[in-house]
Amino acid sequence: MTPVAPPPDPAGRRAGPSDSPHGRLLVPATLGIRHFSPASARALSLLLEALQPDCILLEAPVDAAGRLRDLGATGTRPPVGLVGVPSPLDGDRFLYPLAPESPEWVAVRWAHERGCLLEGIDLPGAALLALERTTASQSPHDAPVDPYAAFAAAAGAEDFDGWWERRFEQGSHPETYAEAIWALALGLREQPWPEALKREWLMRETFMRRRIREVLDRGVSAERCLVVCGAIHAPALTHDRPTSFPLESGSAPVAGPPSGAAQHLPPTAATGPMAQLTWFPTILSTGRMHSASRMGVVRPPFAYLQLLAEAQREGRPAAVAPAFLSRVAGVLRASGASISPAEVIDAVRLAEQLASMEGAHVVTIRDLRDAAMTRFGAGAASSEVAAAIDLAAEGVGVGHLEGSRPLLAHELERRLEALKLPRLRPGLHHTLELDLRPLPGSIAVERSTLLHRLRALSVPGIVLRDPSDSGARSAWLERWELRGLPSLDAALSEAGLLGDSIAAAVEARLSVRLEQTPTLTGLARVLVDARACALPQLLDRTAERLGQLDLESPPFAELVEAARMVRLDGSWRASATAANASPEGALLDVLFAAAIRRLPLLPEPDHTEARDVMALRTLLGESIATGLRLEDLRVQLKGLATGLRDRPRLRGAALALSLEQALIPLPELSTLLSTRLGGVRIRETAAFLEGLLADPRALHGSPLPGALDAWVRSADSVAFSRALVPLRRAFARWDEEARATLRAATETLASGSASTKPEADASGAQLHPPDGPLARALERLDDLEL
């Protein structure tokens, strides 16, 4: 019995209507597969050995097949793939991945080893990409029914993947595979797929049938030919079973595409202009294939599938649970968790018990996941345990291409050498401190730029230590940790899908982030990365996007956070010229203006908002210190300090900011203080003082202590009594050191005016002493019970 679809005859070819009256087979044997499935791979291996075909027709882009067969060379180790790069380079790229234990890999390897013809039968890569875009644009984002889930429910299963694993990966014998996959394909085709997807499939299947005919017309015998395609397409490539989807009434009938490489799908508004793809081999890593694959499988658990395949081959299916859960425990132990062997045994028993409750003898990955979460994660939704399970399931396998290294790996080596940085060989562990100040002959900024670019490309082993972790002393100091990891080439290979150079790949990746990030802080992060990666064009584009945002909507705290991120951090970066002329400078001006505009609209700040106001104040000070002029803001600030009748706390904060920027001359300050402190509303006075005196540091070099001292000195006893409570409240928030500093400052002031006579109230009691009244008031703060 040979597993071909359906029903197979002993020779592995279909009988019946496909035979011509002369006995010649018109349609080749067809095997439906699931992408990345070891069960499909096993069935295909057996069928290839039985059929010994001269030609394999694979569901792969027709223009990729020539390069695809080369991937089967001895020495190549999956995961690897072919990447189709458009010309020009700004379009989507197409990835055709080959995983270990996958049917596609079996087909490619077999074709290479046996010198067999390998043809792609699907639309060209560019057409597939365009078609996929069209489908995505026409499909509802939230389909009411998941067709796979509907199929699983009809089969009495909780989920499709679990059903597949039990039915095929564990339960299917290669010899019964063909019947089972045929039944699955028919069942799946009856599910409620989105109309746009059905139209896409119809178009592709029409093309596939035409391609099969073209190959046969070239003289290849159907008997010596094997079609390998996704299971759901298999019924459409034969003639004796229902092959078409019932489209909903009103749907436009779809004509088959014309033959010819780039003409299969005419350009439309949705698809854009068609571009030819150029195909390159690429190394992949298992943990990252999900991000690039278009094969419809989300995060395939490659390492788990490999484990499963090995256990099936060795006839030891029960070995999967202990092996997998030990791996999970190993990952957790490596991150510092204490997982005992007894707990692994408990988890295995729990997983087996879960399987037995479904009447099964072998666990599925769902049982293993749940057992691990329950046993190792104490039942809670532990992200650490979930991440460990994902890592153990996906694995860290890195492919290898015989005699080939990624283009970006060569560039990286050259750059590392030029910048006198160590080569990232496996086993390297190197820490590096970079002083970014413009010192003569320093190449620190260039080194930093390269490392930031590698970091932006998620190259493994490149870690920028948080200054607070590393004890870095200043913003101009960066501390990096470099590790050489085996997955470096895979990461660079994948980065190569984005661009032909490191800079181009980084720009492409950050551009995607720029397009996809709607939030103010998200864009600010892109800007920070663009600056660190020295990408001036992207910097301009990001600043432009940020400038176009509606800055009246984000919360005040987000404005301040964005300003913090955008703030120029010195002149040690080439782009950070600390001037309003730079895109960051102009943007910062806009952000500060928006934040200050928002101040009057804020409710009286609670502790959190007060912290944000304080952060804004610090940022303004630092920004001006590094050369930002902020002329417009100064006018705004002064307006706030002298206005804001119903926001006394903010009015105080704005006055403090204005004093820091020397916007208020002393006579004006004295008048302001006299008005504010002499008011009859004590609550307002208190709030004003709290805003004004929130940060003791702000008083260094400020005329405020002197002005306060003068006011206390000149105030009559009634005004002083009224202000004493608010003063006490405001100063009570300071620590003792800050109070002592102010005392010292006001005593110095007082020594210059010792001749001033003390005032007395109506009873003759002396309310404040002649020397340093503010200082004495401060001393008495803790004794006052008001």
Added chain:
Amino acid sequence: MTSPSPHLHRAPEEVDADDLALLAREDHWPRPTGWRLSPRAVVTYLLGGEVGGRTIHPKYLGARRRVELAVATLATDRALLLTGAPGTAKSRLSAHLAAAISGTSREVVQGSAATTEEQLRYGWNYAQLLAQGPRLEALVKSPILRAMEAGTQVRLEELTRCPVEVQDALLPVLSEKALSIPELALHIPAARGFNLIATANAHDRGVHALSSALRRRFNVVELPLPDSLELEVAIVSQRLRELADPLELPAPPPAESLVKQVVQVFQELRRGRSLDGSRSFGPPSATLSTAELIALFTDAMALAGHFGARKVEAEHLAGALRSAVVGDASRDAEAWEAYVENVLAQRGGEWAALHDACRAAS
């Protein structure tokens, strides 16, 4: 019509005796030694289903997988710890698990700060002890010891409210599956079928955290608050139907539309935003569990039945609703009033009655 039970609370094995008998009759899956039902049948008992042409009504409405994990755990030799916020049906699930597996849910220790080691292991009848010395007749067995001898499930409620040194008395029971009584030179091994189902309030973790040694002996299954409006409405409606008889509630459960509104209020306040995502607000400090919802409705049914027109209206619910939400008066009162004015008031239409009642109650 059967006469109402004279007792306020009936054990699940009494209330659902028919379901248990039917399942035992129709259950052809292998049963672990000491179990009255197979694990599959236990899951069906808890989650409901069709058996022998009859409908088994669900006792727990929630994620199937969590129930499967709980049952699977009890079929191994790990003990089960059900955790979750107050009012997530931990005790209910624990009682039904014990009833289905062992036919009794009455072997139970109620944990508290006053729980002693004797309540977990064994004590003495001191009159007999003094009169006759240590003899088997003078021994007062704990529910755990009785369950070990009988090979049944035993329940331990509020485990983390017990002092740590008392919790540690469980270690030999869960490790060795045996209990020594040195005074009588006895070593009592647990019969097959014995296991322990503990519950712990997730909020009590910091009060008496489990030692890692004890935690390792439990599989922990966390029961979440219901995540969908429909599920929580179904839970509340089912419980109100079940409670009407034992509590002799004089009014029928409120209309489903009113139940739905109040459940929505709870869910929105828990999340700190309206279900349609259009409004955000500070959530109050109260847990706002499903159990509190049910209590709120039973209070309203009593109020409407005894002092109203035997029909639960918004006015019967509003006062209790406010009391449930305002746990910490200093901050929750403001949050509640803001919710009433900014969210409920905007809805108008069929929400007007609830809004007016809540406003009046505030």
